[in-house]
Amino acid sequence: MSSAKxxxxxxxxxxxxxxxxxxxxxxxxxxxxxxPGEPDPVERAEQALSAISSDFGNWMDDECERLDRARQKIRxxxxxxxxxxxxxxxxxxLKGDSATLGFPEVSPAxxxxxxxxxxxxxxRKIPMNIIDQHVDAVRAIIREYHRExxxxxxxxxxxxxxxxxDEFLIKENRDRPDILKIVQGPSLVPxxxx
Numbered sequence: 764m765s766s767a768k769x770x771x772x773x774x775x776x777x778x779x780x781x782x783x784x785x786x787x788x789x790x791x792x793x794x795x796x797x798x799p800g801e802p803d804p805v806e807r808a809e810q811a812l813s814a815i816s817s818d819f820g821n822w823m824d825d826e827c828e829r830l831d832r833a834r835q836k837i838r839x840x841x842x843x844x845x846x847x848x849x850x851x852x853x854x855x856x857l858k859g860d861s862a863t864l865g866f867p868e869v870s871p872a873x874x875x876x877x878x879x880x881x882x883x884x885x886x887r888k889i890p891m892n893i894i895d896q897h898v899d900a901v902r903a904i905i906r907e908y909h910r911e912x913x914x915x916x917x918x919x920x921x922x923x924x925x926x927x928x929d930e931f932l933i934k935e936n937r938d939r940p941d942i943l944k945i946v947q948g949p950s951l952v953p954x955x956x957x
Contacts, residue, residue, distance in 0.1 A: 819864040820908075826860065827905050829853045834898045842886045842894075850894070851880045857901060866908060868917035872900045875924040882932050882946055884939065893931060897924055 770786035797803075833850040840846060854876040861869035876897035883889050900920040907913055929946065936942045 819866075823857075823861070823864055823866050823869070823905050826853065826857050827902050830857060830898055830901060834894060837894065838891070842889060844886070847880055847886055851877060854880070854897070854901075866905060868908075868914055868921075869901055869904050871921035872897060872904060872917070872924055875921065875928045876901075878932065878946070879928045882942055883935055884942075885935070888935060890931075893927060896927070900924055 770788065772786060773784040775782045775784075830850070830853040833846065833853045837846045837850060854873045858870050858873035858877060861867060861873065876894070879889065879893060879897070904913065904917045904920065907916065910916070932946045933943065936946055
């Protein structure tokens with residue numbers, strides 16, 4: 764069987780740039796117009812999300828426990844490539860999932876922990892108390908999420924974590940200018956509540 768090759772995009776070249784228009788013929792074949800009276804697919808998706816939203820808190824608790832188990836493993840066996848990866852993945856998942864699950868204030872604290880683990884050249888030099896501060900902050904933000912002032916508390920905690928982490932990373936990467944540039948750059952996670 765021969766597979767049909769996709770058509771090449773149309774390319775229009777100008778002096779300082781090109782404009783590419785991709786072939787959308789296959790996409791057009793898979794789409795159809797909405798049938799009158801048919802439920803809006805976006806509305807259906809929002810209804811499905813609403814139906815499972817009561818589970819979001821439990822999912823965040825589960826992710827928080829996963830983060831804490833990774834920290835406990837580091838206490839027991841030390842910070843190795845494997846334990847670093849487990850902690851990093853737990854923090855990274857929290858960073859990515861928290862806004863979707865309705866806990867956007869968790870993202871900056873989780874992102875700070877990811878930065879610490881990603882940009883420290885020698886894992887043995889990461890003080891356990893900085894890891895503890897990050898994990899405890901994430902847990903506190905999730906635990907206290909019902910409070911009206913959670914955004915203010917989370918911003919204060921995350922700001923302090925970012926500051927401590929930056930100070931440590933700048934010192935540890937002083938001989939690595941390419942990494943220093945990244946470390947000293949702005950956060951990719953918004954610092955204010957959504």
